[in-house]
Amino acid sequence: MATVTVDRVAVNIEDERNLLELIRKVGIDLPTFCYHSEISVYGACRMCMVEVEGRGVLPACSTKPEPGMVVSTHTEKIRNMRRMIIELTLASHDCRCTTCPKSGECRLQAVANQLGVREVRFKQMGAETEKDYSSEAVVRDPGKCILCGDCVRVCGELQSVGALDFTGRGARSAVVTCFNKGLGEIECVNCGQCVKVCPVGALTPKYHASKVWEAIYDKSKTVVVQIAPAVRVALGEFFGEKPGTLTIGKTVTALRRMGFDRVYDTCLGADFTVVEEGREFLARREKGENLPMFTSCCPAWVKFAEQYYPDLLGNLSTCRSPMQMFSALCKDRLAAELGIKREDIVIVAVMPCTAKKFEARRPEFAEGGNPDTDFVLTTGELAVMLRESGIELANMELGSYDAPFGVYTGSAVIFGASGGVSEAVLRFASNELQKGSPVEFSQVRGQQGVKKAQAQFGDVTLNLAVVSGLANARALIDRIRSGEEHYDIVEVMACAGGCVNGGGQPITLDRLAAAHRACGLYDNDKMLQFHISADNPCLQQTYREHLDEHKIHRLLHTKYENRKRIIQDDFVLGDKKPAEAKLSLSICFGTSCYLRGAQQLYNGVLAYLRSKGLEEATEFSANFCGEHCKKGPVLTVNGKLLENCTVEMAVSEIEKTALA
Amino acid sequence: MSQKVFATKFENVCAVLEKYGNDPHRLVAILQEIQDAYSYLPEDIMAYVATALRVTPGAVYGVATFYSHFTLQPKGKYVIRVCDGTACHVKKASEIISVIEKELGLNEKKKTSDDLLFTLEIVACLGACGLAPVVMVNEEVHGSMNAEKTAELIKKLREEEGRNG
The missing domain is CATH 3.10.20.740 (Ubiquitin-like (UB roll))
Structure with missing residues (x-):
């Protein structure tokens, strides 16, 4: 050999x-x-x-x-070289380690320590840089960046977003967002995969811990915590456990000790999601419309779809994510049962995810300015809060959830792994279509980025695709659009392997960590009493006693909007803004309108204006997405919006309104 | 943002994109022509180029900032390039730079005069070392310069502008 x-x-x-x-x-x-x-x-x-x-x-x-x-x-040469490189890196790195959120998990710190660097021979470089807090999910600290480019490649290659890229050259190189805008103003989908690969503290989750403590200390508030499935098999890693170790019992006790008034589980929300999504799917199938149905649990995928696939938004399930279903239901019921104001209930969600922080701030998930989910903590943040309280997770006794929202099924627990949502919906559908079917659908399990499966219920065949990683999702959607592949249900999770590998999970070099965590969830499923979401007694009771059609719609469903990729101002296309414009035109040059022929429309309208000598009297401006993508190209004539606009339509409108 | 008004019309970028068949591999050439048309690379135009070429805006921005030839700030009508290469440097190019900065109110960060008439660029070598120190105004070369001659040159350009304007 x-x-x-x-x-x-x-x-x-x-x-x-x-x-x-x-x-x-x-x-x-x-x-x-x-x-x-x-x-x-x-x-x-x-x-x-x-x-x-x-x-x-x-x-x-x-x-x-x-x-x-x-x-x-x-060799001697290599050793000297390596030390030189690490010292040069340290000299241009913001080395205030004690207050860095990555301290203790920082690769640079670890490698400097591994190599025994005790002195830096070079002068400390680098001016004070400003942190970017514009994103709800991720904080960027350019002073910490060591230009390894990991985030650039993860964002571009695995997620096909490309929110971060290199600029400048040589000593002026930097990793920045496009046009140096804030991370919250651009097409970043908040998945946090950059946070997971960043070896230093240049990209970290936005911390909400202090605000959560404030709420806990505030005696007038009832503070509720809900824990997502994927957290229970990862939190232990911060306290010396192996990936996949189930720590939920101890975590419940720890959360109560920290001072949370009610300890609940997001899994109940997941059970609702399964039932609602299952019913929605069966209804769509009956009518034969809006298929394939895409799942909508993953907030990074939802933002991705809103930005890049405006025409597919009707195919997204209208179901809220489990976190949002839980929060909406919980605030609604608790306020009534405890006789307190909605504002006095604070819901904290512990999530494996950074994008959930963004989702919680979406304006549609609030009532009268009060958000359904008040704060989102990542798995990592909860670990920091536990340490801060001096709580040693390993020494906690097992605890059980508070009533009534602590009951859940195995279907909900497996939501944390890629394929879990599909399997849960399949279990639900099989139970509806053909009683007594097997409850395990192992063909959708596993760590592969794309999984295709067929499920047979009597004479009904369902085709499923399960993708994780947004680049995989993009490629799959292209194949669906070109007619190469057909599916009934498509599950999309932004992070490879699903939420177990989310941007808020422990950072590890163990490549099998996500697989072990997923395994932990499937084991947990086996231990539970119920495996089909519809069997959840708390869910059944809630449907019976608390929910009518109107409430189901209001609390459990949502809608999606086309979304700009970059937040930019409109700009004027002409030489100057005419002082007295009698004609005001605005054209959309967003991606969707571009593909639908905005450039031809612009050229055609311009040629018309010239031929009529109207150029001087026209104010012609452009924007990068007026968020009417499905009906592009879009042109506004004196304030009137023309959808699916052609040159003829534009000319006729101009003649009618402006020249009359 | 202060980018509301453009010097040239949007059809320029459309024409350039069409000329290169929306080929992302021709990004550098496309940006060069756009800069010729607009005198700099406006943010919105770069975003549009990214859309048309189906690359990320970040990738376009990365290329635009990599090459010192590209500028993301509007340039003045007269681009004054002062050579500070070895030959010009020893012949006191720095005095020329100071006098221009003083006359036009420019500094290391501010490269373009408020009236958008002048932009100062300090370049490494213009390839005319025999004429050192060298100053270029747009495409016109001025050799064997010194501080007085440079001040005189700016005065002349201003007068010309006054007559035309």
């Missing part, structure tokens, strides 16, 4: 894609910031440099293993 010699040891070449993987196989932990097996090799950080006989110093991550190579990983 072909071998490579690594530090005098012969190693067989198997299927390693690069020297780094091969060297790690021997048990040598080469440091690196920019190597992630799931994204492209970039070779930027130069930490994994090795000496290859006859070829000099090479980055291990981007060198293919070849038979007969003789590799040394810690």
